[in-house]
Structure formats: C-alpha cells, structure tokens
Amino acid sequence: MSGWKVFGSLEKRLEDPSLLRGVGRFLDDIQVSGMLHAAFVRSPHSHARILHIDSNSALTIEGVRAVYTLDDLRPYLNNKRLVVGLPSPSYKQELDRPALADKEVVYVGEPIAIVVAESRYLAEDAAAIVNIEYEILPAVSDCRLAVEKSSILAHTQSPHNILAQFDMRYGEVESTFDNASYIFKENIWQHRGGSHSIECRGAVSFYEPTEDLVTLYSSTQSAHTAKNILIDMLGFDENKVRVIIPDVGGGFGPKLVFYQEDVSVVLAAMILGKPVKWVEDRREHFISTTQERDQFWEVEIAVDGEGQILGLRGSMVHDHGAYTARGINLAFNSALIVSLPYKVPCYFLEVLLAVTNKVPVTPVRGAGHPQGIFVMERLLDRVARELGIDRAEIRRKNLIKSDQMPFKKELETRGGSPVILDSGDYLSCMEQALEKVGYRDFSVRKEKALKEGKYVGLGFANYVKGTGRGPFETVKVKVGTSGKILVYSGAAAMGQSTRTMLSQIVADFLGGDVENINVITGDSSAVPIGIGGSASRQTVTAGSSALLAAKEVRNKLLKVAATLLEVSEEDLEINGRQINVKGVNEIKMDIGEVAHAVAGTPGYALPPGFEPGMESTKNFIVDDLTFVNGTVAVEV
C-alpha cells in the first residue's frame, strides 16, 4: 500500500459543508408534491377510558381531509400492536403499544387519533376540536407504589404492575455481610429525564402505486428495524416497504424506537393516496417521545476498616413507563454496570420493573448505565466520609489494577457472553482527571470561595462501560463502472460522522481519496439487513465490515488490473482512481475501467478466473462487548 493513511489522520468531516451552508436534508426539509400534514390528538389524562370520539366538527374545517382512530386503521393492520421488546425470560407480562390508543389511554401524550389536513396549521386547528369523552381512572406514577400488591393498576386489564423481575448475583453475599466490619446503606432516587435532540421526531410517507411500494422517511436510528415492524404490522411483502433516514438532528436513543406516529402516518398516506408528513413539536416531544431514568435503589455496601470493599447488595425498582417500547435492557444495564471498575467480591441486586402511567422508558444517552455508575460512586463517597478516608484514596484501594487484567467479572451480558475487562489503566485515568481538575488544591479553593460567600463543590466518578454491541452491521463496498466507490451500510447517521468514518476506512484500501467515495447509510434498500445506530457500536461493527469488504475489493481490483495490464499484481498500486505500476505512471487504468471488465458484456467471457462484479459484502460478527473506561470530574 502507498504511504498515505486516511484513517486516524485528522480529516475534515465530509458531512460539514452542506450542514454549514444550510443545505442539509432533514426530515422536515422533505417536500413531496401534493403532501398533506398530520397532527395528533393526544391524551390529556394519565389514565382514562375512552368512551366516545367525535370528530365531526373537526372534519367541517375546510382543508381537513381525515381524522383516523384505531378503529379506522384496524382493517389495514395485520398486527395492531408494535412488537418491539428485546427478548428476556424475565417478563411477567407483555405490554406492547397499540398503533393508536385502544379504548384506554395510559399516559399523558398517548396518541389517540391522527388528523390530516392541507397544512399543519389546519391539522392542529382540527386536532384541538376533536371531542373525546373520557372516564378518568386512578393513575399510578410512583414506581415504588406501583409494585405493591394493593397498588392501583396502570392498565385495567393487567393482573399487576410488574413488567419484569430478575436478579443478579455472585459470591457469598449473606456471610460477607454477616461478618463485615462496616455496612452503609443508601436510598438513591434517580429522577426522570428526556433526550431532547434539537430536531424532534418526524415521518413522511407516500405510497407509489406504479411500484406498489410504501416509502417511509423517518428520523429514526434504525431503518431496518422500522421496516421490519412495518412489514409485521401491515402484513406487507419485504420488497413493498422502504425506509429511508434523512439527515438526523440528534438521536440519543429515543429515535431508536419505532412509534405509533410512524405507522399512523404510513397508513394515513396509504388510505388517502397522498404523501403525509408529521413533524413532532417540542411539546409533543416532552410527552410522547420515550424518556429515561426513574429508578429507586436501596443498597448496602460492606467494607473493612481500611475501606476495602467486601460486597454490595440491595434492590432496585425501575420505572418502565406505561408500555414496553424497548425491553428490560435499561434496568439490566444499570444492574450489570454497578461494580465494573472495582473489585467487589460479592454482589446481589434484586430488580423489579414497574409499569406506571407515564411515558414509556427506553435508552437515552447511556441506556441505564449512568444510573448504576451513580449508585456505586455515591456509595464510595459515603464510605470515604464515614471512615474518614480521602475520596480518591478509597477509589485507589478498590479500582481494578492494570496488572490484574484480564479481569473476569462473575457477570454475563444480556446475550450471555462473559464480562472480561481485558485491558486498561483505570487508576492512571482517574489520577489524570484529578490532576486536570485540580483535586489536590480543591480545599484551598473551597475555603477561598467560602470567604467570598460562594459554595463550590467537586465531584468525580469512574466508569467502565460495554461498547461496540454486536452482532454485526453489514457493509457492501463497490467500485462502480463510473469509477466511483460506493459504500452501503445498515448503519445510521445522526451526527456521529458515520459517513466520514466509513469513507476513511475504505479510502485506506481504495486509493485514499475520500471525495471519490459515496456512503449510503440509513436506507433499508441499501443492504438487506441492518441494525442501526446505538450503544457506541457503529465504528466497531460497520467500520470493521467496511475494512474487510474494502480489503477484498482492493485484492480483486489489483488481480483484475494485473490480468488486463499483463503485469504482476504485486507491482501495482492504487492512487485515487488510478491503478498503476509502482513508479511507472504510464502503465495505468482507471478503477472504473477495471470494474467494467468484470461487469459483464452479453455473450463475452469474463476475464478468466473472476466472478462478476467489483464488490464485496461483509458482516464482521462480534458477540463480546469491548469495555471502555473513563473518569469524569467536575467543579461547580
């Protein structure tokens, strides 16, 4: 290979020029001829029975085309619920969201009807006068109360409010706590939060009768997941649905979820035979986009007189919200991550997932991990305070040291693979952070600030988190007869430079010119299967697939070019679009010409020994997580 190295060298992002000039293409920028606009009628109650829906007045507004409730959509639905939950044996009940509310609303913001009109202004006018008669039911909003036997039911048809139950344990917990010098207990309540990507959610859908194809543009983090759910719900053949992700203005987890609005917009477009757009406004985002974090922990830490951790035990109630929009993964991640950076000889955590009359909960920036880390760090601060040991010192004592690695935790990931901390220097990471934040002199600053009437605080936390979640992300690399390099992937971009990343990796094998590479992500028609953007996974999975595919295409390019040029392939190199004999610029071919040679001409043989096409599709498969670490320190 030539001297250049694109990956790892600082490249300007390929995404930036269009975004900086205001010519990106976000969901709301999509204009389709004849497009109608949707607004949703949402529940103002956290729990109520729907007695009657009257949309007559709404339909009298000029320009309003339709008001659809679940009853109107039902004839088109193969499955009226959105089945999205990740598998787990711990479920006690299934609570999949209906396409639109079905007789009972269970959280404020739950969509009940879709209103379609000639403009969003008119759709909102009409939505405001859809008259719904409710019987208000008692609601449960505190997850601690929800799991009690006598609790009010969040869904009147459910036997109880427990969505799932599991525990995590290893080591001799009972005897350790029986014999510990010190046990400290904390009750930790972690409150709810939203993701608030600056771009809200949105969907544009249209049906093309000539192709018998339903297209959904969605600001989702996974085109293939959306497609699969649509196929399931609409009973369509796989080739009749296409999902495309335009530029996405931040994802942060909630856009990984497929929503009621997505399927409703698709159905409205199909029924009306017109393109339909819906763009969530910020108020809707507050009450209908999934959220995260409500958890109540009761935990105990056992330590010896020196502050060495002996064990950790307790229970956690996780507020799941009103429906399953993702699964039990948040609570699982929280429980799994608690002890990771530290030597904790025994551990027991009992976990209950509570159904409440609140917005469903799914990953938001960290997917349950920050909660578990917070609990551990609070416990260590408590031990430090109680035993009069410095906060940094207590962590130094208990962090897993680099010479103890690989360190196998007695835990398993949700897919059953082992948790092995293979490398890292957690201690030095923490020391560097403390150095940078000026931990040693903090007491001086604190005292000085106090004299000026100001309170300052300094907090820090260590974390270890699994990244690069598998099992794969397909990448196809192709050299077109035009000489352009095309990279197709199921990966999804929402601001993390996916296009730049894939281009850099591919460029290193195929000429080094990122400008000659087109990256196609977030399109269900680009590759047959895909997973999408979440869990810090795409550079690991899609990036590795891209590397393997680019390598294979490079080998074939050189082999075919060597045959055509009648030289040895070892003597060839690729520079930009050109393949030439090293140092001999006269003996050369354009990569497009080489691709053309294996593209096939009717009745003529391919170059001997070659399969047709200048492309390679690879799936780098990974089951294990890569555990990364970090220290966060802040002075406020």
Next chain:
Amino acid sequence: MGETRKISLTVNGKSYEEEVEVRFHLADFLRQKLGLTGTHLGCEHGVCGACTILMNGKSVRSCLMLAVQADGQELTTIEGIAPSEDEMHPLQEAFRDNHGLQCGFCTPGMLTTLLEFLEDNPDPSEEEVRIAISGNLCRCTGYQGIVAAALDAAQRLRDAKGV
C-alpha cells in the same frame, strides 16, 4: 386558509413579494414558502435558538415572529452566509476545523448568532462567547468545539481585516 396579506422583503440579497397567511410564523414562511430550509425549528417557543436569523443585521428568533412582521425588512439566513458557492465564510470554516458541529441541527442558529456577535465584539473572551451563545442549545457537542470555533473565527476575521 385564513386571512392573508402581501409582504415584500429581502432575503440573502434577493427580493421577494409573497401573499402570506397572517398567522404564518416567519420560520415557516422562510422554510415553506421560500424553500430556505436551512433555518431549523427546534422548539417553536424561542428557547433553543436553532431558528435564529438576522434581520437588518440583528439576530431574531424566526419562530417568535410572524412573517408579516418581516415586511420591508432585510433578512440573512444560513444560506446567505457564505460569500460564494466555492467559498465559505471564515466562521463556517472555523466551525468545520474545530468540530463546532455534529448533527448540524443547531448550527444555523449558532452561525447567525455568532455572526452578529463577532461584528459587535471582534475580540471576545471565551466567557463572552459562552454568554453570546447561551440562548442556543446544542445537544451533541458539549459546546467546547463551538466556543473554540467562535474564538478561531474571531481571529481569522481580525487577520483578514489586518487588525
């Protein structure tokens, strides 16, 4: 359609005369009527700052104004910042070089806000930059890159003027 009124205005140096519904807000007008979709809507109540544009050189929230209020005014949106098709404004260059954006959704408001700010304060401190963009929310970058880009752009603009 409700009551309409005819307005004329200049956007990025180009004159427009349009019949507009009186309740249409300015951002919807720019995006839907003029096709200038570079101005983004993040909250539609003046909090996030993504829809910030310049009216007669001063920053305004285009989601908090009605289109009819822009009658007779001169507007600049993100599409009008670069001097040409091939060239970007030093502020845009600085954003690219300093990782001042990830998803790019807040970027139009950041650029317009900083354009006005750097005009008023060509040699700002880091703290002044942070205060200047305090009405613009970014959820991706953590602001570090944006602040660095603003300071870098200020330097580039000063160098260009020979100050």
